[in-house]
Amino acid sequence: MPKAFKPDLRWSDVTPRAAFLNRRQIIAAGAALAAGALARPALAKIEAAPSKFSTDEAPDTLETITGYNNYYEFGTGKGDPAAYAGSLTTDPWSVKVDGLVDRPGSYDLADLIKGQPLEERIYRFRCVEAWSMVIPWIGFELAGLLNTIGVQPGAKYVAFETLLRPAEMPGQSSGWIDWPYREGLRLDEAMNPLTILATGLYGDPMPKQNGAPIRLVVPWKYGFKSIKSIVRISLVAEMPQTTWNMLQPSEYGFYANVNPEVDHPRWSQASERRVGGGLFAGRVDTVKFNGYGDQVASLYAGQDLAKDY
Ligand SMILES: Nc1nc2c(c(=O)[nH]1)N[C@H]1C(S)=C(S)[C@@H](COP(=O)(O)O)O[C@H]1N2
Numbered sequence: 001m002p003k004a005f006k007p008d009l010r011w012s013d014v015t016p017r018a019a020f021l022n023r024r025q026i027i028a029a030g031a032a033l034a035a036g037a038l039a040r041p042a043l044a045k046i047e048a049a050p051s052k053f054s055t056d057e058a059p060d061t062l063e064t065i066t067g068y069n070n071y072y073e074f075g076t077g078k079g080d081p082a083a084y085a086g087s088l089t090t091d092p093w094s095v096k097v098d099g100l101v102d103r104p105g106s107y108d109l110a111d112l113i114k115g116q117p118l119e120e121r122i123y124r125f126r127c128v129e130a131w132s133m134v135i136p137w138i139g140f141e142l143a144g145l146l147n148t149i150g151v152q153p154g155a156k157y158v159a160f161e162t163l164l165r166p167a168e169m170p171g172q173s174s175g176w177i178d179w180p181y182r183e184g185l186r187l188d189e190a191m192n193p194l195t196i197l198a199t200g201l202y203g204d205p206m207p208k209q210n211g212a213p214i215r216l217v218v219p220w221k222y223g224f225k226s227i228k229s230i231v232r233i234s235l236v237a238e239m240p241q242t243t244w245n246m247l248q249p250s251e252y253g254f255y256a257n258v259n260p261e262v263d264h265p266r267w268s269q270a271s272e273r274r275v276g277g278g279l280f281a282g283r284v285d286t287v288k289f290n291g292y293g294d295q296v297a298s299l300y301a302g303q304d305l306a307k308d309y
């Protein structure tokens, strides 16, 4: 029944959420959906085209994706973002665009992203801590936004910053991270069509614990590169400072490409745990560039990825 409910969305074909329910729950959920459709005609799903860049692996459940998070602004526990991010004000939201761009400014989010074509991108997502998920993002290519704001010659990197608002982000009261959270990409990485700015998942606006209202997703890199709740995008000439690299450069490189051949100093990166895999699921082998090598390996031709980790 989810198929008839959301006919335009590709993930509905594999009914990932229903797949985790037992038969009786599916029948109950179907009845609830039918009743809900009558009672609430305007359940606004984001209209987004499916993408040739999506994996056909089944996405994890909404419960897994929104219940097991890293978002240190709200605490270091995997459940802290779900527990505490609800207090974050995400509307209004403005994003500062500065540096080597033709159209710098402080933009209302809706104005900044107007006209960018939304797609559903079902991506594998691999954290440096060696767990992974499959997530059905809604978003648009960062390249489209960079072309709109006009990248000037001399720009070689894109730097991003997360919101700094300790009153709503309790984790920012602890000083072990030099807030705000910062990340960055080389310009060619930023322009790669796999790199998206995501504004939603599972067809709905982005949940706060996942980085509402707008966050980066770079699926061939460790998850910490995919910075949440972005308020600043800067085009710069020099490699920018990035949060985890500043904290411990020997453990977290600037590139942070998923790479089973380069272990973290404190653990192996050869395999990973699928968070939604269930109690009896074993670990799966980690694939270089998280399986996106066909699209991105050429970006690193001539680089020694053991050094540029
Ligand atoms: N601002 C901010 N962005 C962040 C983080 C964070 O703590 N703060 N954690 C990163 C890490 S380590 C991971 S694995 C992903 C987790 O994204 P998810 O919770 O949507 O799965 O967000 C990344 N982006």
Ligand SMILES: [Mo]
Binding pocket: 070, 126, 127, 128, 129, 222, 223, 224
């Ligand atoms: Mo992570």
